[in-house]
Amino acid sequence: MEKSIESIWKEGFLKSDALVAPKVNNLYTQKSIHVIDKFKRMFRINLIAIVVFSFVFLIISYFIGIPITGALFFVMLSALVIINKRLLEGLEKIDKGVSSYEYLKAFNEWIKQQVSVNERFAAFLYPIIFLSMIIGFWFKDAEGIPLGERLVGEVLSGFPDTYLIQGIPLIAIVVIIFIVALLAIFGGRIYQWDLNIVYGRVFKKLEELMADLEELSTP
């Protein structure tokens, strides 16, 4: 090699026009699309996971003797998937051709709508899931009689004065109603918590991007 690397470097760059900086204005559009595409992928995987789980649980519930729980789970989770599938269709309609700020704003609006719909649904979903477990185990066969009746029998043998309504201890009814009420009241918050566990990082990135773009648009 006759030339030194220093002269190859210097002469090479003198001959080349390769030092033109790429445009950076495209950055946010690319980033926005990337973040939202990532969210869409996660959202779809989540829906598929719910469908698979509801099917698997339906089968398992039959074999472990709580088919009512499995069936109610299946119905509720199917409704959840159908609602969110429809919401996802709305997300696909967001035009990628608009500016990144408009794109992110449209996505943000979609997220708000999605969260609002799911929060309302969660107020029913969690109590029903809880009740489905109670009902499922109540009617589970325990040596010829339902598990619930067997438990009541055992409670009555220990506490004969227990007040019953339709064969169910009043205290159990009160506790169940209390838990159902709590789940209905806090269902929205539980959903938010669940949402943050799954999508928290994507939302954080989205917030950062929005903040960057807002700072950019201020004169």
Add this chain to the structure above:
Amino acid sequence: MSNDFYKTSILPFSGIIIKLCRAYTNSQEDFEDYFQEVCLQIWRSKENFREESEWSTWVYRISLNVCLTLLKKKNGQNFVSDSLRFEETVDNYAFADESLNLLYDAIRSLSEIDRAIITLYLEEKSYQEIADIIGTNPNNIGVRIKRIKIKLKDLLDGKIN
């Protein structure tokens, strides 16, 4: 990122940023991603600049860190690659000068840190400044550069007349 910030605080240093990014990429698409990410990170980190060093040193340090991070993400766990692999550039990413292309291919086959050291050396940065950017002792830089030059010479021998 405002246009003013880009023009006054990034563009004057874009030459070396571009050369650094090119040492870690072998396609135009990757290069643009790296460059844009470097610009974004410089802008995001501007509040953290404490004037303990030159702005240019700060900019090159961020550039290097971003390139290493992106490379790490790309290579998964194989962060420190000692294999002297010759990564050929994609056609549309080549320079007009063939010797420069071969030199860049050879640089890309070096370890991650050596790529930065030689790029900064070729840009006539002092040992002290290179050490500040890399975060190492300036006394070691000279020895390391000698070794890198020998390695590059071996790689290029017979390829460049």
